[in-house]
Amino acid sequence: MLSVTEHKEIEFSSELLIKFDEIVTRYPQGKQKSALLPVLHLVQAEYGWISPEAMDKVAAYLQIKPIEVYEVATFYTMFFLRPQGKYVLEVCRTGPCCLVGAEKIMTHIENTLGVKEGEVTADGMFSWRGVECLAACGMAPVLQIGPEYTFYEHLTEESVDKLIETLKNKI
């Protein structure tokens, strides 16, 4: 699973390293492993996904074994282990959202983008997937788009079309 794609050697920017350094100060001396999740979020925000090379670099930075990063990156569903579209539409697929039409929304996104769940559009702009409960059941159906995790609530087929158009035209 971790070796499906070829990667280039990566080097974290000094801006990113400054952010890492600040995060590490939040924990007691010697407990810098606690910074792993926040650091992985920053890596994903920067590169769009988390490659094995990036994981190795994170391990070296936090002075932990690479396996300690792999097991965490593969456990938490927010971390992408392969490249995604520039915008990943994550639609809530759990009970309360389905009571008010989430399944229809997912079918509509699949048809509009022309790619199956988990696949990337040919232009590299979009991918989509169903995710489990996003804790927004009162505003259902909902979707989110990282790395900001902006929320889109009370979705209709029309509002989804509008959203996709807006994202397409965004520079």
Add this chain to the structure above:
Amino acid sequence: MARKLLLENINVPGIHTFDVYRQNGGYRSVEKAIKSMTPDAIVEEVKTSGLRGRGGAGFPTGMKWSFLAKPEGRERYLVCNADESEPGTFKDRYLMTHIPHLLIEGMIVSSFALGAKTSYIYVRGEMMPQIRILERAIAEAKNAGFLGKNILGSGYDLELYVQPGGGAYICGEETALIESLEGKRGNPRIKPPFPAISGVWACPTVVNNVETIAAVVPIINDGGDEYAKVGNGRSTGTKLISASGNLKKPGVYEIELGLPVEEFIYSDEYCGGIANGKRLKAVVAGGSSVPILPANLILNTINGQPRLMSYESLSDGGFQSGSMLGSGGFIAFDEDQCIVRNTWNFSRFYHHESCGQCSPCREGTGWMEKVLHRLEYGHGKMSDIDLLVDVSKKIEGNTICPLGDAAAWPVASAIRHFRDEFEWHVTNPKEAMERNYGLAKYADPLPKLEEVVSEN
């Protein structure tokens, strides 16, 4: 209007900022606690209030605090559980979005009571906007001298940090949350030792839900006695209810515990009834993990008493005819909803979220999902229904953490109360693909108790 203790000022413009929050009486409890109370007195006040954990388990908060070990020379930690992921629950998101300083204020008072010098708010990773809101609020509070070194000149130091999760429901379980905070997979720990003895980095730790921490603010402001006057019996205070599903006005409501369920669903002050003029078929009252009840049993207990929104009334009748208040995730199903499909959906959720540590849960949730899928898609056998009950019983009670129970209960209760709908899926597979079973008898008045007893 019912009394509000947490959301009273939620509609004040700018209440998310420190200045407006402060002008509206914010941070009074910090001044009172730090200047005029001892940590032990605060713990006693919380005990007096009768406050029970608002994350779902309902354990008395003051008692949980009093279990915290206080060995000399060891750090102690308070960790706020903002990993809100229980399907149907979105109250913590609402509170953190609109009135973040209430949580910060509660964290300061609670940390002082527990003797914690560093505290963390563990927020589920998907709530990045809320993480940014909280970080801004923390910076404002620090700037005003309510956090950091020597708070209000008292000599008490406190640093407060926000920690993002990574999208794992299991991290709402307190020991999994602690593992995650340590930078590991969210595998729950075997208890004992409990976090109060050995929690984060093996130090004594208290983990409390967002709403629990927020409720400490009115308890300290007005006193535990005053807080205990609100509510009903052992269900003291107010509760944030997340209302979703087929309701006219879904959303977050602060209710006084003891409010009749019927009033909550149908009155205009709350949910305003069922959307689109439909009739109510079923309710999951406390988040997806708690037993689902048909309309007649959610409105009245088996004894014919009106069902109330309280810990005791919602669990009246045990699992035979009752449910639980849980996290207050109130999901309403109208007559057009399919119980089999929803049960399959929930079981897929638990299968996806099982951490995989205990085999009954790892394997059992997968089997339940598969069997429910074939029932829903017209390939089920009559024996599948009892098979599901059997699998659910083999998970329940046989796992390290309550996720196993949480996965078993929705399936077992759906079959308990809606067995004829499951059977109909087996006997009429084609029809079941085209239409739903409908309301059937699920909203009919309950039979008199004597008849129920004589049948058994």
